Amino acid sequence: MEPLGVLRRIDELGRIVIPKGIRNRLKINEGDRVELILDNESDLIVRKFSSFQGVDEITKKLIINLEKEITLPVLLCSNEKILAVSNEKNTYYEGESISHSLFNALNERKNVALFSQTIARVGESMNYVVYPMAKNSELLGGIVILGVASVNEYQNKIILIFRNIIMSMLKV
Numbered sequence: 001m002e003p004l005g006v007l008r009r010i011d012e013l014g015r016i017v018i019p020k021g022i023r024n025r026l027k028i029n030e031g032d033r034v035e036l037i038l039d040n041e042s043d044l045i046v047r048k049f050s051s052f053q054g055v056d057e058i059t060k061k062l063i064i065n066l067e068k069e070i071t072l073p074v075l076l077c078s079n080e081k082i083l084a085v086s087n088e089k090n091t092y093y094e095g096e097s098i099s100h101s102l103f104n105a106l107n108e109r110k111n112v113a114l115f116s117q118t119i120a121r122v123g124e125s126m127n128y129v130v131y132p133m134a135k136n137s138e139l140l141g142g143i144v145i146l147g148v149a150s151v152n153e154y155q156n157k158i159i160l161i162f163r164n165i166i167m168s169m170l171k172v
Contacts, residue, residue, distance in 0.1 A: 018046065027080065059166060060084045063143075066162045070155040072148060075119065076166070078141040079106055082120055090146065096120035105130040106142045111156075113149050131159055133167050140170060 008016050018028065028034060028048050037045040059076065067074045067086035074086040075093060082093045098106075101117040109132050116125045129151055131143040143163050145151060151159065 059169065062162060062166060066143070066159065069158050069162075070145070070151070072151070072155070073146040075144040075146065076141065077102070077106075077144060079103065079139050083141070093120050093123065096122055102130065102144065106132045106139055108132070109134050109139065115149060119144060119146070131163050133163060133170075135167060135170070140167070 006019050006022065008019075010016055018034075023029075026048050032048060035045075035047050037047070039045050063074050063076050063084045063086045073090055075082050075090065076084040077098050079098075081095060081097050085091055085094055097120060099118040099121055101114060102119055105112050105114055111129065111131050113127065113129045115127050117128070118125050119128060126147055127149045129145040129148060131145070133140045133142050143159060143166070145155075145159065
């Protein structure tokens with residue numbers, strides 16, 4: 001990606017306007033949160049905030065253990081991309097942008113099953129169940145159970161427990 005530099009003035013209230021071209025490039029929309037990071041005591045880094053910034057090994061292990069418990073493949077996604085997968089067979093999804101159908105399902109903010117839909121912008125259509133994660137009315141992402149149109153009561157309870165554990169680990 002080519003570097004992009006812009007000179008801006010700070011107004012009397014300490015605000016800076018981020019140009020539309022940069023907002024588009026970073027996929028920052030009105031109402032999104034941004035992170036301001038002081039680097040080397042003199043450089044200010046501005047980036048779109050993600051509660052999932054740096055999904056760690058513990059979170060990945062939770063997703064793997066969730067699959068072992070419910071015996072179904074699992075994905076963890078933000079509201080933009082797939083962050084972690086529970087097995088080697090689905091690693092090609094990691095880092096991919098989520099599909100419009102998955103984004104819309106997450107935005108419904110209720111557990112929902114989708115039939116013959118894509119998960120990422122690449123990949124085949126399949127059935128899956130979506131468990132959105134939202135906190136303080138902000139959509140964070142979700143847990144996606146692959147290849148099924150529904151889960152049984154036991155699996156549902158386990159998924160909800162894992163979702164709550166992962167949400168408690170996120171910075172919001």
